[in-house]
Amino acid sequence: MRYYWLGKQxxxxxxxxxxxxxxxxxxxxxxxxxxxxxxxNPHADRKYKRHAAAVNNILGK
Numbered sequence: 001m002r003y004y005w006l007g008k009q010x011x012x013x014x015x016x017x018x019x020x021x022x023x024x025x026x027x028x029x030x031x032x033x034x035x036x037x038x039x040x041n042p043h044a045d046r047k048y049k050r051h052a053a054a055v056n057n058i059l060g061k
Contacts, residue, residue: 001029005041012043 002011014020014028032042 001032001042003032003036003042005043010041010043012046 001014002009004010012032014025014032020028035042035045
């Protein structure tokens with residue numbers, strides 16, 4: 001999915017085809033668009049969630 005953030009074109013991957021079906025890709029796209037509409041960078045949000053999950057996994061929460 002391509003979008004513009006702070007005047008620069010950005011791209012976010014939703015996944016690869018066999019692992020992510022069309023229906024799930026559309027759902028992920030809609031979620032990313034909703035974040036963008038709220039003024040949140042979808043890529044940064046995904047990165048934050050990934051890091052938070054890793055920290056919780058390390059700490060055993």
